[in-house]
Amino acid sequence: MTTPVLICDDSGFARRQLARSIPDGWDVEITFAVNGEEALSLIRQGKGDVMFLDLNMPVMDGYQTMKAIRQDDLPCLVIVVSGDVQPEARERMLALGALEFIRKPIDNSKLMSLLSQYGIYSGAADATCRKQAVNARQSQSPDKLDIYRELVNVAMGRAGESLARLLGEFVDLPIPNVNLIESNELHMAIAEINRNERVSAVSKGFVSAGIKGEALVIFNDTNTRSMVEMLGYSLKEEGAEHTSQLSLEALMDVSNILIGACLNALSDQLNVNFSHTQPILLGRDRGLEVLLSDNISRWSKVMAVEIAYAIKSHDISFDLLLLFPDDAMEKIYTRLVDLEEEAV
Template identity: 70%
Template sequence: MSKTNVLICDDSGFARKQMARSIPDGWDVDIHYAEHGEQALEQIRAGNGDVMFLDLNMPVMDGYETMDVIRREDLPCLVIVVSGDVQEEARSRMLAMGALDFIRKPIDNEKLITLLKQYGIYTGDGNAEKRKKVNLLAASSENEKFDAYREMVNVAMGRAGENLASLLGEFIDLPIPNVNVIENNELHMAIAEVNRNNSVSAVSKGFVSAGINGEALVIFNDTDFDNIVELLNYDQLSAAPAQLEALMDISNILIGACLNALSDQLNVTFSHSSPIILGRNRDLDSMLTTTKQRWQRIMAIEIGYAIKHKNIHFDLLLLFPDTSMERIYSRLVDIEE
């Protein structure tokens, strides 16, 4: 019996390794890789994609665009979506385009085996834990570490997006997280999505566990508040209380879901400070002064959420001092070993 060509399409090398580790023992496969949809389509046309595990949020060509081409050209490939974006609309859209199923990141090995057996793709008795694993500790370069951080945040971002979509009844557009390590006086440069000419409002919340500490900020362009208030049906309140209520509610959902997902991946339990209003109707740089003074070097992770058809945008900014970075990476790879 010939081997099954398995194609793993994800822009994250760390995620590709995680997926390869989850392939069950005893499944006779040749594994191929693609970093985005265009590469995946080339592999499928070359016969290297009997089964593809497909991410959604990727540069060049994302999962939706890739699935659309597979459907239009009737390419011979069984597609299972593996994504941090687990909004119901994301799932529905991909299934409607012909994907077999939709798996949440990070991969649950036993659930994967059950799914593969359900569709008759894998019929063995293998256990994913028995397979010779890819050693994630071999990822020692700065680029590889950044890739691991980005994938960690990608999963957390998707969890927060799912919660927000459920609250608002809207599809949340999710970006590829922007990860930078910067000096404290460069913090404003790490926030690409915020229009510097606008006044903004922001909420801040600190967190700490197992030698890992950080700060989460949610930043709103004030020009978007009317649309947010209308979407939340808070327009029965007067303007200032409605804006404050919207600011706190969305911030609590985004930060809470994101930190819970980070806790799960790092196997820690974060203690949270109470959320505080960092500023209202001010320029962003003035709000970041206290954060800039606290830490010398910072890993800054920016996630630009959007509800595009409502013209609503807000940013979640995760800040970690450089002293936390190695602890985060060590916990990520230790859990995978």
């Protein structure tokens, strides 16, 4: 008997990756949805007995979708497949009725283990024919921006998980904002980040296999005292110098956690090992455009990825900005496509 399977993810690249992992022996009819609202409609049409659900999506995210499934008692087994793997995210979705919660990127072996564990499918694991069929249905070249966005989405989730474990707080994760721009237009792309006149930023360069870039963590200066308190640093000593030193330590520690986890996740997906430069405090109490101008002006085009992290319980927000020159973008795309083809 054919099982209606629904894959709900706003990334076409992610949908294709998951569809390619479904074993040939599992008799399924696969349908795709790009957000939760569309997924709910398809479930009501009988096209989602089993659903693989992403969390971070526009229109209706995974949390809202799961709440609606539970509220309306819809007949659907939900497996969450997400880049956001914070313990609290998992607990929330399981409490809402999700069957399981697994991290991206999913592969055939992970999927087989899960399907077998819950008695959904326990046949042969081979997915060669499925991969070839999914590739054949790809009528045009993959959207490069979509691929970049999904790559960063996974890295963003890993970084959020590391920060959540460090601080013991839930970190709200956005949909990454990815733009291809001229380097001299970078100040326009970061206009929303630079809401305050004064910011501080920590920068770290990285390079491997011809792929290079800059990672920057950008803080509004009003956030630093709250971060000092969350990290448990002692504020018993008085004086502006002591407070300033603790703020600097907080900036560097949070930046190292975010950038390190993000780059490690990028390394895993691209199968490369990045060499990192030492983190540099680009400035304190200086305009963001001034901080960036000397570092990026040597590039012609830039892929700018903005990730706006937030810890709402403490009214803290800060941004991770990943910047890649145009030659690195092409290498990333080629490497990901090559890795997909090797997997067939």
